[in-house]
Structures are given as C-alpha cells and as structure tokens.
Amino acid sequence: xxxxxxxxxGFVGTxxxxxxxxxxxxxxxxxxQPRPGRITWDELARSGLPSCDVAVNLAGENIxxxxxxxxxxxxxxxxxxxxxxxxxxxxxxxKAPQPPKAxxxxxxxxxxxxxxxxxxxxxxxxxxxxxxxxxxxxWEAAARxxxxxxxxxxxxxxxxxxxxxxxxxxxxxPFRLGLGGPxxxxxxFFPWIHIQDLxxxxxxxxxxxxxxxxxxxxxPASTTTNAEFAQALGTALGRPxxxxxxxxxxxxxxGRERAIMLLEGQKVVPRRTLATGYQxxxxxxxxxxxxxxx
Numbered sequence: 702x703x704x705x706x707x708x709x710x711g712f713v714g715t716x717x718x719x720x721x722x723x724x725x726x727x728x729x730x731x732x733x734q735p736r737p738g739r740i741t742w743d744e745l746a747r748s749g750l751p752s753c754d755v756a757v758n759l760a761g762e763n764i765x766x767x768x769x770x771x772x773x774x775x776x777x778x779x780x781x782x783x784x785x786x787x788x789x790x791x792x793x794x795x796k797a798p799q800p801p802k803a804x805x806x807x808x809x810x811x812x813x814x815x816x817x818x819x820x821x822x823x824x825x826x827x828x829x830x831x832x833x834x835x836x837x838x839x840w841e842a843a844a845r846x847x848x849x850x851x852x853x854x855x856x857x858x859x860x861x862x863x864x865x866x867x868x869x870x871x872x873x874x875p876f877r878l879g880l881g882g883p884x885x886x887x888x889x890f891f892p893w894i895h896i897q898d899l900x901x902x903x904x905x906x907x908x909x910x911x912x913x914x915x916x917x918x919x920x921p922a923s924t925t926t927n928a929e930f931a932q933a934l935g936t937a938l939g940r941p942x943x944x945x946x947x948x949x950x951x952x953x954x955x956g957r958e959r960a961i962m963l964l965e966g967q968k969v970v971p972r973r974t975l976a977t978g979y980q981x982x983x984x985x986x987x988x989x990x991x992x993x994x995x
Contacts, residue, residue, distance in 0.1 A: 704907065705753040705801070707731040707742075707786050708760030712866035713807070713858075716900040717759070724904065729753065731760075731790075742789065750793040755803045755907040758844070760786040764833075764959065767871070771956030780836060787843040795846055803852040803907050806844040807899075810857050810892050810919065812837040815965030817888060822972040823857075823915040832958050852913050854906045856899070859919035859969060863896030864993050873994070876934050882944040884951060887928030889966035892919040895983035895992070905979045917971040921984045924968060930986065937990035 704721055708714055709730035718728050729751060730739045740751060750756070762775075762782040769775045787806060794800050811833035813821040821827070828838035841855050861867045875881045899918050906912045925933075935942025952960040971979075983989035 702754035702802075702907065703727045703729070703752065705729050705731065705751065705756045707756070707758040707790055709757075711759060712863065713861060713896065713899060714759045716863065716896045717757070717903055720897075720900045720904050724908075731786075742786065745793055746789055750790075750797040750801075752799065753801050755805065756790055756794060756801050757805045757807075757903060757907070758787050758790050759807050765868070765871075765955065765962065767954055771959045776832070780839075783836065783840050784843050787840055791844050791846055794851060800851050802910075803854065804844070804846060805854045805856065805903060805906050806841065807856045807858050807903070807918065808837045808840050809833070810859050810917065810967055810969045811962060812857055813967040813969060815889065815961065815967055817890075818968075820968045820970060821917075822970050823917050823974075831961065833962065852910070854913055854916065856902055856906065856916045856918040857969075858899055859892035859894045859917075861896050861899055862893055862989060862993060867896065869993055872934065873938075876931075876938055876940060876942060879940045879942075880944050881931055881935060881940070881942045882946065883928040883931045884946045885927070885948040885964040887926060887931065887945065889927050889964060890968040891925050891927045891930045891966050892969040893925065893930065893986065893989075894918050894920050895989040897982050901982060902974060902979055905977065909977065912977045914973070916974045916977070917969050918974070919969045919971050920986070920989070921971060921975065921981060922986055925986055927966065933986045933990055934994075937987070937994045 704726050709718055710732050721728050732739050735741050762778045764779055794804055813827040814830050828834045862869050902918055931942045948964050951963050
C-alpha cells in the first residue's frame with residue numbers, strides 16, 4: 702500500500718517507516734523540509750492529498766522536552782503542532798477525489814484521568830479535566846471525517862520505550878550511574894509500550910480492514926507502577942534504582958501542569974487492541990527493557 706505519514710521523521714515515525722517498508726509498503730513522509738520521498742506541509746495545504754491508500758499522523762512537538770519552559774508560547778506550539786497538522790490532513794482527505802481507505806491518528810492516554818484505582822479501557826470516559834486531556838479531545842475531534850468512506854482509527858499511546866530516543870533517552874544516563882529511581886511517590890501507574898509494538902499496532906490497523914475506532918496503544922502488562930518500572934530498568938542495567946526523584950524537582954523542571962504527566966498515571970488496558978487480533982512482541986516489561994538496553 703501507499704502510506705502517507707505526517708511527522709514521520711521522529712522517533713515513532715522512523716520505526717513505523719522501517720516496519721512498513723519491510724512489509725512491502727511504499728512510504729511518503731510529510732515534513733517541514735523538502736527532500737526526496739517527502740512532501741512538505743505547505744505542499745499538502747497547496748496541492749491537496751497525494752494519491753495514497755492510508756494516511757497516518759504522528760506530528761507533534763515533544764511535550765516533555767526539558768529544555769523548553771512550560772509557558773504560553775510552548776503551550777501554543779504543543780497545541781498547534783497537533784491540531785493544525787491533523788486538521789490539515791483531515792481536510793485534505795475530505796477533499797481528495799479518491800480518499801484513502803484508512804486514516805490513523807496517534808494521540809495519548811492523557812485522555813484518561815489519573816487514578817490509583819480506576820482501570821480504563823477504550824470505552825472509558827475522559828478528555829475533560831486538564832490541559833492534556835482537553836488537548837486529546839480537541840485533537841481527536843480535529844481528525845474526524847464526515848461519512849464512512851475512510852476507515853478511521855485513533856491509537857491512544859502510552860509512554861513509548863525504545864532504543865535511541867523517546868523517554869528512555871532521558872532516563873538512561875542517571876540509571877546507568879546507579880542514580881535512578883522512582884519519580885515522586887512511585888505509586889502512580891506507568892502505561893508503557895515498546896516502540897516495536899506501537900509501530901506494529903499502527904501497521905496492523907492499516908492492514909486489517911475491520912480495525913476501526915479507538916485503540917489503546919499500551920502493553921497488556923498495564924499494572925506497572927512507576928516504582929516497578931524503575932526497579933525493572935535498574936535490573937536490566939544491573940544497577941541499583943532506589944534514589945527517588947522528588948516531586949518538587951519534577952515540578953521545578955517541567956512546571957506544575959506538565960509534571961502531572963510524570964507524577965500521576967493511569968491504569969490503561971488495551972482491551973480492543975487485543976480483540977482486533979494484534980499480537981504483542983513485548984507484552985512484558987522485563988523483556989522489553991532487556992531488548993532496549995542490550
């Protein structure tokens with residue numbers, strides 16, 4: 702199939718592109734800079750959707766970039782990088798003379814309210830209690846297409862773990878030095894997914910015609926707490942992992958609103974993802990981390 706990927710040059714996009722090409726699909730990326738095999742967002746706005754069987758959007762400014770202060774300007778970047786690109790792609794799909802068979806968007810589990818007791822699946826309510834849950838609601842609304850000529854799938858991703866980038870990239874240096882540990886209390890749930898499985902779920906969604914609606918992009922071992930994650934990462938590295946990162950430090954670095962994403966978590970289960978027939982490569986945390994730090 703011919704697959705168009707917005708934001709395909711990032712961490713997840715690179716893994717997805719590799720998997721799609723390995724499975725014989727043809728990939729065109731949408732990026733800011735023109736290059737062979739790519740189109741720019743300006744070209745998309747000007748000339749409309751190039752001929753494709755599936756469109757995927759992964760675009761979005763890195764929310765947890767510790768080098769960016771959590772101020773109004775950065776909040777605007779976070780919003781516009783997701784909403785504008787999604788809206789632009791949805792509009793191009795609606796106007797296309799031959800719309801793609803499927804349209805897939807990746808959002809986040811921040812849709813669900815943090816809780817130490819509630820378990821969330823794809824039908825659970827949410828999306829209306831803070832900046833990030835509202836962002837997911839607006840983001841998914843921006844993707845909605847009229848009619849049903851194109852299959853629509855939304856994957857709400859957990860924390861993506863993989864070699865050479867993402868969340869692990871920031872964690873490894875202190876953990877390798879034996880200075881790692883839980884964040885805050887460590888009791889909060891840590892919904893995670895191996896990057897191979899996130900790319901796998903997206904590929905499954907575009908290849909299997911009956912997949913549609915919301916899928917939770919998290920590993921089935923959803924009961925992992927932050928403290929258990931820290932312990933497992935320490936074990937994978939052969940290092941102790943008991944020095945906690947105090948909540949006050951997290952708030953000072955990331956700002957109060959963003960710190961919630963690290964200090965509070967959700968117990969999310971991929972009920973519908975499993976029901977579609979997707980088989981995880983890394984359902985368990987220990988094996989996932991072993992592969993990443995090997």
